[in-house]
Amino acid sequence: MPELKILLPNLMKRLPEFWKACGDTLLMEVWAGSIVFVFGLIFGIILTVTKPGGIMENKTIYQVLDKIINLFRSIPFIILLTALMPLSRFIMGTAIYVRGVIVPLVFGATPFFSRQIESALAQTDKGLVEAALSMGSSPFEVIFRVYLRESLAPIIRAITITIISLLGLTAMAGAVGAGGLGDFAIRYGHDRNMIDITWITVIVLVLGVSIVQWLGEYLARKNTH
């Protein structure tokens, strides 16, 4: 395709590198996203049930978790990236490449996702919880059969928002040598003024975000009655 070579001269020369950058970004999303999903869901549930008036009310657990989440949410991600490098080396064996940024990505996105889950679960009608308890459900049953099941749509929306915000973090992680699309755009598009690379990266990211958003909205709607 000669037209593409004229239109996107720099990109076409670096196609393999571009595909690898896309792959790296996807890899970071999937790895960090999965871990964030598990931890965030657990923390979000713990916040919901231990908060004052919750079904397993526990002031100490709630206060500690609440404060830790606030602490990590208030640290700018770029600082978190550098501050967690030692921990990253300890856990993953390295502080660069995709492997090296999984830890800071998890620390950066989990507090956000926990809050998202907390507010998703908070939308569950208190009456449903009460009804379930009156029918003899245990607190754990209430978590799985009422909270998680009945707020499936808001949970899906929370996942959508978190995937998108995680994408922003992976781009930033590029700055400390993680690779991925962010790194690709900064290295060529910005540093060497290859404008076509910047544009293509933006287009790929917008497409990615749109697909995630559309899919999330579709699934959320399907689960709303």
Next chain:
Amino acid sequence: MIELEHIVKNFNSDKNHKAVHAVNDVSLTINDGDIYGIIGFSGAGKSTLVRCINLLERPDSGSVKIDGVEMTKLKPKELYKARTKIGMIFQQFNLMPSRTVFQNVAYPLKGMTKEQIQKRVRELLNLVEISDKENSYPSELSGGQKQRVAIARALANDPTILLCDEATSALDPQTTTSILQLLKDLNKKLNLTIVVITHEMEVVKNICRKAAVMDAGKIIESGDVFTIFSTPQHPVTKNFVRTTSNLSKIETLIRDDSPMVKLKPGELMARLVYIHADVSEPLISYASRAFDVEINIILADVEIVAGSMVGGTVVIFNGDPEKINRAIEYYHSKNIRVEVIQDARA
């Protein structure tokens, strides 16, 4: 049998760290097969009290016994089991919106095969006459239909007790009547003990045999519904009884200065309230003839409560003051309460 003894439940109000007595030393016994009403204005503590029966609210002190078992001493697992035998329905129905009618009713069923669950759910939906909505979602149902589904769900594990927390308060009068009729039928068919929490005297009048009136966390009056209706003792109870009777409209008429209730000199307006179950005697025409006074009926309202008649009339007496007094004495002797509203005789 439900036995509540000296139940106390306080809530900490955040404003001034002063404990609020939601329920303040309440003792109550409800017999098997009864339909028991607990009536009170909002904030009287009745919702908290009923939640102390299935321990959705744990009382600060006091004893909750159901069929002789002390509920407050049960271990968590035993309590969950015990709760399956105490159904509860709510003002806002509390059906799970992401589940169909079938799935909602199946929610409390455990340890059963698919076929058994299907059979049981269909039985229950038949019982509350809503079989055709099996695959609908709650959002597609009317309020009355939702409450029927909620009743089916509450009865899934064959409870002996059904707690109704303002179960008809969100329904229109016609639907309320049909739900109350259903509860009455279930009470007979299943020998279900029903506890009805409400702020509507109509509901108590309609289905309860016994009732307690709650105010500020205490039971201020209790007994069989007819007695409460015919001879209310406490001002709050009187207030409630008045809300269901047309006889209270006279106060509004007087306040609005209606010409209907303007007394001429020498007239006396009074409310005659029947206390005894027998109002078949021609009391008005007899008194009119016997004492030679005119008795003009302004308002009349007689209702059937717990199978007996309750009510009275508002009348204007016109005639010789002495003769009016004798007519009033006659009514007293017939166990009719005479409340003088306005006197224009002197």
